[in-house]
Amino acid sequence: MSMTKVEAIIQPSKLEPVKEALLEIGVEGMTILEVRGHGRQKGHTEIYRGREYTVDLLPKIKLELVLADEMVDRAVQTIVSVTRTGRIGDGKIFLSRIDDAIRIRNDERGVTAL
């Protein structure tokens, strides 16, 4: 059985709902990173005291999950359904193949190590 890494860049406000929704379909393990970046959305400018205060790298959350292939579609659908607002800046999901996984505690390998 093979595995896929799902990396989702989402709005910080969507973290909690996504976590809950993933838990509901049985995805328990994930890595959450506080990241900054922008796609075509570019920055956001506010003027504060006459100085332009530009947030050119917007705060985002990056979720990383490694899943058994059969779970991937459901997980992706779940993330999309929770995070989609239709506006620019909703985020992106990247999928990539994973060769192997090793549980450090007991050397288990492959899907069972997830």
Next chain:
Amino acid sequence: MSVLSSSSEVRETYEDGLARLRKEFEASGSGTAVVHGRSQLVDQVIRRCYEHLVEQGAVPSNCVAIVALGGYGRRALFPHSDVDLLFLFKDSREEATHKDALSRVYLDLWDLKIRASATARTVAECGRFDPENMEFTVSTLDSRFLLGDTELFERVRTKTLPGLLRKSGGTLLTSVAESARSRHHKFANTIYHLEPNVKEGPGGVRDYNLACWLALVSYFRRAQSWPENGSLFEPRLQSELDSAVEFLFSLRSFLHYRNGRDDNLLSWEAQDAAAANGIGVRRQAMDTAQWMRSYFRHARLVAGVAIQLLEELPPRKASFKTTLGRWRARKSNGDLSIVAGAIVLPKGYPTSEYPSLLNVFVRMARQELRLGIDAQRAITQAIPQLDASKAAQSLWPYLRRILISRHAADALRAMRDCGLLDALIPEFKLIDALVIRDFFHRYTVDEHSFLTIETLHALRAATAEWKKRFAEILGELERPELLFLSLLLHDVGKAIEGEDHVTASLTSAREVLTRLGLPPEEGETVEFLIQNHLEMSAVMRRDVFEAKVVGALAERVGTPEMLKMLTLLTYGDISSVNPEAMTEWKAENLWHVYVATSNFLNRHVDEERVHGTLDRQSLTRFGTLPSLLMRDLEGFIDGLPQRYLRTYGSEQVLKHLELASRLWQQPVQVVLAPHRNLYELTVVTRDKPFLFAALAGALSAWGMEIVKANAFSNSKGTVIDCFYFKDRFRTLDLNPSEHERIKKDISEVVRGDRSLEHLIRARSGFKSMHRARVKIETKVTIDDESSAHSTLLEVIAQDRPGLLYRMAEVLAELKCNIEIALIDTEGEMALDVFYLTLNGGKLPQALQDSVREALQEKLNGTNQ
């Protein structure tokens, strides 16, 4: 091969002995008995081994001295502590000949599951100090002779070690101190961890050992001999330390038994178990929170003694600055003396009087100082005799000074350590050293609260850009003490079960505020901050680029000042959860929320106006008014923006109402009063063209520097204008008679009885050179979107005398009506927002352009 592998007798004696010790510990709970008992058992094992070796002829009887080092040397072997041994030889030849044979002793210990490490040294080698391995020299300070050649050991004790201390004692002390400081630093320099390490953590067993080494070495360097009776501390302190040590020894023994290894982390589960077993408290089962308090009490003493001795070490190189600092500190204050950074109370210092007692802590808050052990004891003993209710009225002025000073957190910690904080604010007692279990917090509730205060004060010295922004708004607060008081009290409800902690904290805080006697408006601010202390964190989890989210927060906080305080409170609160909790990413988010909300507040002031009746919250503020007055009030505030009610307290609003009701007698009502370090000028009158310009002009003609101003008008066309200004030439400060004259001038100019030009000419003597330190570019922004009724004009410009007058004059000449004015100054920068209308509506595009051009021209043209 080991010597005793065949001898089951030694093994049985040792294992039976261990079992007996454990049983006795379970009955008596005495840690000292455990550590002494195990040392004795290990002594026996080593003796039997050595005797076997000698009997077998493997080694001659007097070739070596076997010496116990470190904890074993002190007879303090915890159930799973390592055993450190020294094989001491006359010279390297002896060492080479017998070392291997003797190593069998060491193997035997391993066979008995005793984790031993042994070092072989010649007498001469013991006299060499190796900075890379100072642990060895430190462990020889605790050496104890076990077996073999006594003379060798005596030589080391009476000659070699003293020689080493005379030669390298200073270096030894410095390296011991450095390693202790870096160990403390790993634990964030606090004992108040939710899960403390009872060995390595501040106030743990290692700190006690540290204190003993420092005391021993210092004693030796003074007396040039080892202490006679073995006691290093004066009798009273020694007996306090003894009971702390007994507690720590029992606890660490308990943890070793419980974990089956040398694991010294007092986890939450272990806390429950230790409390239930009454560890360290004579086997009396206890509530966990209560038991943890006794742990912290003992740890605090141990840490206090260790730190005091560390601080008393002579600095390696006394710089001129520190020498001068010490000299000054000693000279500058007659009643408190400072010795090596610690406050020492002179004999007869009135600890029984609150002012002098509180002054100790005011001093601590202002200067980086510790409270000496003796001073701490004197204050601790004085507290039960004090009448805390007497202090209540006079407490706030002192507490206020403590809170706003740079080292507030240290002073508050010292007050807590003496029991003074609990005595003055009994509500605080509930969270004193309170462990609340969650996965984010790392410190006890009181420590967390102190840290929030420390974090904000530390902002002033921040160098990172993302921190400096917060430092900037901290510097702008009008009443920072209210923010710090809120931080001190924001979690006092955490100990109260059942309720959510925000409500519980609010209830407790209300009682504190009443006792402190804060003016109602200030009390309301503190209550608001406590009640909403989680609000901004919640907003940060929502979409912070969403106008609705920002608008809702703006509505809740109401004024820019409150927004600043809540932002800083949130910053401090998150940062103090654990050292990694505040990331640049989070700070960026929080800052964005702040900026967006701040802009929202200034751009939507006229959206919510008061209409007819007051909402419930505002009603309660005026709750006790007679109905007739209430009707007048409702008429008066009709059409004023909500911001008006949030800017002014109920007393001020009633004062404005009173002024408005006298308008039929005297059409211009003027009140002048000191306001903090500024003056406040309130003018209530009918709206008319040029009014705002006339007021601003009259004030600048008098040489006054306008720092802030608010102008509001109600639906009847009554204007309430407040100007806050600096009396640059101290005209009003020095000449009370001038108060009436400036009021008269203002009334006359507003009524039109006197022309402004005339006044300006008459008082032109005030024109002075004004040199800008920072150059600020003029920026004029016109915003037609934010408000439904008015056109917003935002001007950022270099602050200078007469600036506001010049702007208001331009606006008046272009016939713009100023509905609302929000005038602010931050340092050299003037930040002004005007809500403008023409004939009751927004400005037409052509007029907007003229306003922009005219202002640019006027402000740039007069830029000095």
